[in-house]
Amino acid sequence: MERAYLVLADGTVFEGRAIGAPADAVGELVFTTGMCGYLETLTDESYAGQIVMQTYPLIGNYGVIPQDFEGRCAVRGYVVREMCSQPSNFRCQGGLDGFLKSQGVPGICGVDTRRLTRLIREHGVMNAKLCREVPSDLSDIQNYAVTGVVAAESCRERSVHPAEGETKYRVALMDYGAKRSIVKQLQARGCEVTVLPQDTPAEDVLALHPDGVMLSNGPGDPQENVYCIEQLKKIIGKLPVFGICLGHQLTALAMGGTTVKLKYGHRGVNQPVRDLTGERTYITSQNHGYAVVSESLEGIGRVIFENANDHTCEGVEYPGKRCFTVQFHPEASSGPLDTRFLFDRFIAMMGGDR
Helix, strand or coil: CCEEEEEECCCCEEEEEEEECCCCEEEEEEEECCCCCHHHHHCCHHHCCEEEEECCCEECCCCCCHHHCCCCCCCCEEECCEECCCCCCCCCCCCHHHHHHHCCCEEEECCCHHHHHHHHHHHCCEEEEEECCCCCCCHHHHCCCCCCHHHHHCCCCCEEECCCCCCCEEEEEEECCCCHHHHHHHHHCCEEEEEEECCCCHHHHHHCCCCEEEECCCCCCHHHCHHHHHHHHHHECCECEEEECHHHHHHHHHCCCCEEEEEEEEEEEEEEEEECCCCCEEEEEEEEEEEECHHHHCCCCEEEEEECCCCCEEEEEECCCCEEEECCECCCCCCCCCCCHHHHHHHHHHCCCC
């Protein structure tokens, strides 16, 4: 394997071996702690604009399985400790290195991911560059910013996905970078799902006369999506709304709340979330770098879930609006299935329960 380098914005250099596409790439370096699910990670469009590092040391051991993809591959680069070159799985249709090459994504293996993770935890998320030669000028790394990613990752045209079995409800899904599993969870519950581009006007959404609106996950800074926020202001309160991840953040902004960038975010399949309305703590799948400021929604919404580690907001319901949102991923993929009941709550809301 050819030699490759990961250069951080502060000038720190990690040497390793090149994998994936023979190209250089600059992005925001983040880490995810999942012990499995690397395919879902690579095809989660919430990672757009980012170089993703896996903290689990062995990646690629079950190969590439297209049926497990959540969307298109949107990562800027990929960092692993060790990449398996001989995967073994009865569903395997190729190796990870070949997949990265086919997607034009450069990567690096053989680096000390434990040290890298500690650096990010102490310093916070920082930009980095994957390259074949160490640059003398770091300005392109230091000046990089993740912008315009929701518009880049959203679908261009609407599409309709039929319910499994009898159609009970019709749902409009706003695609901010939606994972396919969200659609599948709704279909399995008897919903016909119309997936809409992120810039669809509120009037067009309401003209479909859906029974409810689903707000998807997505990448980037939620405050950047001014148009989407303005459309949500016209939708919330008119029919049931359920938001996930970026959809949760956009809803809070539309309702007058604020968001903040976290030091290194929550990314992985082992994030504990406390249910503030009961006594349960759920293990959840998460992928986000921003959080809703709970105090900013005082008198507007009620925080119903809280991160058990850092106490950040993980879920809000808006009394009288038939609207609730969560920061984590109840559809998982990959991850625990503890919170899939939230889709059932949305179904009940469309059926008239408040």
